[in-house]
Every structure is written in structure tokens, then in C-alpha cells.
Amino acid sequence: MKKKIPQHVAIIMDGNGRWARQRGLPRTSGHKKGAEVVEQILEDADDIGIRYLTVYAFSTENWLRPVMEVSALMNLLRLYMKSAKSKCMKNNVRVRVIGDRTKLDADLVSSIEQLEKDTASNTGMHFQIAINYGGRDELIRAFRKLMPAVRDGSINEENIDEAVICSALDTAGLPDPDLMIRTCGEQRTSNFLMWQSAYTELYFTDIAWPDFNKEELLKAVEAYGSRERRYGGLTEENGEASE
Numbered sequence: 001m002k003k004k005i006p007q008h009v010a011i012i013m014d015g016n017g018r019w020a021r022q023r024g025l026p027r028t029s030g031h032k033k034g035a036e037v038v039e040q041i042l043e044d045a046d047d048i049g050i051r052y053l054t055v056y057a058f059s060t061e062n063w064l065r066p067v068m069e070v071s072a073l074m075n076l077l078r079l080y081m082k083s084a085k086s087k088c089m090k091n092n093v094r095v096r097v098i099g100d101r102t103k104l105d106a107d108l109v110s111s112i113e114q115l116e117k118d119t120a121s122n123t124g125m126h127f128q129i130a131i132n133y134g135g136r137d138e139l140i141r142a143f144r145k146l147m148p149a150v151r152d153g154s155i156n157e158e159n160i161d162e163a164v165i166c167s168a169l170d171t172a173g174l175p176d177p178d179l180m181i182r183t184c185g186e187q188r189t190s191n192f193l194m195w196q197s198a199y200t201e202l203y204f205t206d207i208a209w210p211d212f213n214k215e216e217l218l219k220a221v222e223a224y225g226s227r228e229r230r231y232g233g234l235t236e237e238n239g240e241a242s243e
């Protein structure tokens with residue numbers, strides 16, 4: 001039987017700090033190693049046949065971390081935006097950033113915009129990086145985006161449906177994640193793709209993000225393949241056609 005591959009995988013990359021502490025290193029070394037792993041996993045995901053990969057790089061809550069750590073994370077993201085172009089062009093990867101950019105430094109925003117523009121016509125892997133992202137914040141921003149159209153009558157209140165809300169989210173045009181992976185033991189989704197993950201299969205592993213690799217990704221894909229997705233409906237085994 002053909003292996004079932006998730007089209008869209010979302011990853012909560014947890015455990016960089018713990019990984020570093022266990023090695024007597026500063027937390028920022030964990031993030032640095034974590035950033036290298038992201039780049040490798042992007043290639044591995046492509047090899048496996050995953051079409052969309054979305055990673056949680058910085059949440060709306062991560063501003064509460066020590067200033068040094070926030071700035072180390074921002075610098076890693078800066079470095080990525082500035083240096084990723086040639087690899088993305090070679091591998092046909094399209095990069096998009098989701099999250100609220102208004103609180104990011106202007107130079108980071110312009111390098112994000114540049115990388116998005118440079119890779120916009122790539123037709124291979126779709127790579128989304130969530131920066132200053134929170135699912136609740138995304139919904140608030142979506143409602144604010146829609147309000148003027150409701151007020152001026154171009155959208156009728158009764159016409160607000162899932163499609164309208166999806167169109168106002170940062171992920172407009174992207175399919176919902178099929179599989180969400182969280183590393184390093186915690187079993188929660190922490191405000192990541194809250195609306196989009198309504199029917200997403202969840203996979204938790206004890207492996208810390210800096211130790212995550214293709215083998216671990218394949219295990220998650222394997223687990224996904226053995227799940228039965230019903231979207232609230234019934235399956236043939238239950239005597240009804242499934243959705």
C-alpha cells in the first residue's frame with residue numbers, strides 16, 4: 001500500500017534550552033543548533049514528499065524571555081533571511097513569514113520581505129516561518145482586517161463564514177496542517193495555528209529539537225500514516241461513507 005504522506009507539517013521546535021543546559025552550554029547555543037536543524041529538516045521534508053512545512057520560531061509570548069535571548073533569536077532569524085536565498089533558489093523553496101511584523105525591527109522586516117519576494121515564484125516546497133506569531137493574535141488581527149469591510153457593507157455579517165475568516169489569516173491560501181509535531185516532551189499546542197489545526201493530527205516526541213532528524217521525522221510521518229482521519233464524520237468501517 002502507498003504510504004500516506006502529510007501534505008502540510010507544522011512543527012513546534014521545543015527543547016533548545018534544555019538541550020544546551022544538558023551540555024553545559026548557553027541556551028543560545030541550543031537555538032543556534034536548532035536553526036541548523038530547521039534547514040536540514042526542510043530538505044528532509046522535501047525528500048519525503050511533504051509540500052508545506054511551517055515552523056514556530058518565535059511566539060507572541062517569547063518576548064517575555066531575557067533580552068539577550070530574544071536578541072539572539074532575532075539575530076538567527078536575521079541571518080537566515082539574509083543568507084537563505086541561494087539555497088532556496090537551488091531547491092525551489094518558497095519562503096513566507098507568518099505573524100505580526102509590526103513589532104519586529106525594520107531591517108528584519110525588510111529582509112523578510114526581500115526573501116519572500118525573491119522566492120515568490122518558486123514552485124517546490126512551501127516553507128512558512130512563524131515569527132511573533134500567536135494563534136489568538138492572528139485571529140484578533142484577522143477580525144480587525146475584516147471589520148472595515150463589514151462596516152462599509154462590502155461583506156454582509158451573515159456572509160462571514162470559514163472561507164472569509166481563512167482569507168484574513170496570515171496563512172490565507174495555504175492548506176491546513178495535516179500533522180503537527182512538538183518536540184521535547186510537552187503535550188500542548190501553545191497557541192500555534194489554533195484555527196488551522198482544528199483537525200490536525202498531533203504527534204509528540206521526547207527528542208529535543210536540536211536532536212531531531214530525518215529518522216524522527218519519518219517516525220512522525222509513519223504515525224500519521226496509521227491514523228484514521230474522520231473530520232467528525234463516520235468511516236466505511238462504521239457503516240457510512242467517510243469524508
Ligand code: FPP
Binds near residue numbers: 014015016058076
Ligand atoms: C523552544 O525551545 C524554541 C524556541 C523558542 C525558538 C525556536 C527557534 C529556532 C529553532 C530558530 C529558528 C530559526 C530559523 C532559521 C527558522 P526552548 O528555548 O523553549 O527550550 P526549553 O523549553 O528547553 O527551554
